[in-house]
Amino acid sequence: MEPVLVLDKLDKSFGGLTVTYDVSFSVMPGEISAIIGPNGAGKTTLFNQITGNLLPDKGRILFKNEQITGLSPQEIVARGMGRSFQITSIFPEESVLENVRISCLSRRKEALNPFRNVARFKEATDQAYFVLESLGLAKHAERPAFELAHGDQKLLDIGIALGLEPQLLLLDEPTAGMSPDERQLTRDLIKRLWEEFNLTLIFIEHDMDIVFGIAQIVRVLQLGRLLAEGPPEEIRNNPEVITAYLGEEVR
Amino acid sequence: MEIRNNYKEIVFWAILFVIFGSLPIIGSSSYHLMLASHILLWGLFAVAFNMLWGVTGMLSFGQALYFGLGGYGVGLMVRHVGSDWFVPGIGLGLIAAAILSFAIGLLIIRVSGVFFTVLTLAFGQLVWQITFRWYEFTGGDDGIQGIIPPGILSNKLFYYYATLLIVIASIWLLRRISLSPLGVLLRCVRQNPNRVSFIGQSVRYSQLRIYIVSSVFSALAGGLMAGVDNSIHTDMLYWTTSGEVILMSVLGGIGQFFGPFIGTAVFIVIQEFVGAKTEYWPLIIGLIMMTMVLLLPRGLVGEFEALKTRLQSRMVADRG
Numbered sequence: 001m002e003p004v005l006v007l008d009k010l011d012k013s014f015g016g017l018t019v020t021y022d023v024s025f026s027v028m029p030g031e032i033s034a035i036i037g038p039n040g041a042g043k044t045t046l047f048n049q050i051t052g053n054l055l056p057d058k059g060r061i062l063f064k065n066e067q068i069t070g071l072s073p074q075e076i077v078a079r080g081m082g083r084s085f086q087i088t089s090i091f092p093e094e095s096v097l098e099n100v101r102i103s104c105l106s107r108r109k110e111a112l113n114p115f116r117n118v119a120r121f122k123e124a125t126d127q128a129y130f131v132l133e134s135l136g137l138a139k140h141a142e143r144p145a146f147e148l149a150h151g152d153q154k155l156l157d158i159g160i161a162l163g164l165e166p167q168l169l170l171l172d173e174p175t176a177g178m179s180p181d182e183r184q185l186t187r188d189l190i191k192r193l194w195e196e197f198n199l200t201l202i203f204i205e206h207d208m209d210i211v212f213g214i215a216q217i218v219r220v221l222q223l224g225r226l227l228a229e230g231p232p233e234e235i236r237n238n239p240e241v242i243t244a245y246l247g248e249e250v251r
Numbered sequence: 252m253e254i255r256n257n258y259k260e261i262v263f264w265a266i267l268f269v270i271f272g273s274l275p276i277i278g279s280s281s282y283h284l285m286l287a288s289h290i291l292l293w294g295l296f297a298v299a300f301n302m303l304w305g306v307t308g309m310l311s312f313g314q315a316l317y318f319g320l321g322g323y324g325v326g327l328m329v330r331h332v333g334s335d336w337f338v339p340g341i342g343l344g345l346i347a348a349a350i351l352s353f354a355i356g357l358l359i360i361r362v363s364g365v366f367f368t369v370l371t372l373a374f375g376q377l378v379w380q381i382t383f384r385w386y387e388f389t390g391g392d393d394g395i396q397g398i399i400p401p402g403i404l405s406n407k408l409f410y411y412y413a414t415l416l417i418v419i420a421s422i423w424l425l426r427r428i429s430l431s432p433l434g435v436l437l438r439c440v441r442q443n444p445n446r447v448s449f450i451g452q453s454v455r456y457s458q459l460r461i462y463i464v465s466s467v468f469s470a471l472a473g474g475l476m477a478g479v480d481n482s483i484h485t486d487m488l489y490w491t492t493s494g495e496v497i498l499m500s501v502l503g504g505i506g507q508f509f510g511p512f513i514g515t516a517v518f519i520v521i522q523e524f525v526g527a528k529t530e531y532w533p534l535i536i537g538l539i540m541m542t543m544v545l546l547l548p549r550g551l552v553g554e555f556e557a558l559k560t561r562l563q564s565r566m567v568a569d570r571g
Contacts, residue, residue, distance in 0.1 A: 074451055077448070094438065094439065094442070103451075112460075114464075
């Protein structure tokens, strides 16, 4: 099987500060994996390079066997990649439904239609409701997005990405700012979405219960380098990772 | 058109059809017809402008450029070729506006925020300056007088109804855009441009699209205006024209599709009736604008909406 995503010797620095150094890994289709690391390890910067809002200084990124280094986010998204954001990124004044429907329309190349009423796009609307159902947000469909609770806004952010029917979905700290209860729910939800939508999924997360609970592969970043990569058991017992990040208590 | 269960929508179209449609029948002077035509055409101009600002978040301070271009398309054709060229002149203005807004748009959508605003102002003033100086061709500060539409269009009543129909059709088209996927996308561009790229759409080209659409409808309003006033003047291109359309939109409410039209009507009525009493009418407009911006920032239509929502929720609360 060919990998969906290949990172090949990525380097990135801001001035004198190296944020990504010689990072290489491959992600297989259908894999659910986590990227962990201390704050400032370069996790989000790595996501930003994969999705095209930052250009790596060196190295290549291959998505579905095609080089995407240097493409814009818009072009990369069109090839089947979606992402959510660490700081929730939604369209606050639009209804919850509209937030997801616009990405469904975009996926169907109908987002630039200037004549038909948006409600008449049946397929996109149905799909948007399907996504909202999966996220448990359908009951809020008509409300403006800014009225949602923080946790629900995080989910809506994921919903916008899901509307694109991505093959590869990147989630940047999906549980940031959530209560412990919400985290539990979100953990199960991510697992379910991964199965339901046939996704290849990479997420950044600080909550180790979630990371070790659902990831098949865990990658550890430290100071921009890929410190370790492997199944959760292996990572949990990796001495380097323990020293650098996990500390003793996880064992 | 899809008539949704939306009183605002119905009220607005009723105003357009009934009030403006019956105005000549209930026996109004040609002065009233001219006033009504001004409201219609400035209203179209303001609604088109608001597709840029209120919807997409692009504050253009240079839409006078296209309004004037429409007027001068007609004026120059009539002056240099003949009055039979009145209607082709409107078409020419529209084409010129489309081409120019495409070219200027490509340049200025690269910047956003206040830089965009300043650039639109600069291009607007550039064209005004050229028109002002090029006396032999444009008539300079004298403008162009005696623009009489040919044939049946020279009949004031006929011209009024033609204007009404074109304005209704144009606003209806713009309304369709605002309710379409493109309309949603444009609102998304205003609210969160960064996310728009991550749903696979181009922020810049969405902005360019609506900049062209808005400019063409501004030119249409300007072209028809030449036939209402039977003259055009460089003021049409001057920055104060761009400023007025902003004021009208703020007055009515930029968060509402129909707000700018209502704002225009109120603005022009104040201008006419206060202007008849005192030459200091801009003072009144200024005070009203200050009040609006400080106390009622959502504009007339927007504040009315908010008031309604508050009353409804209070009624629900009382009942509960």
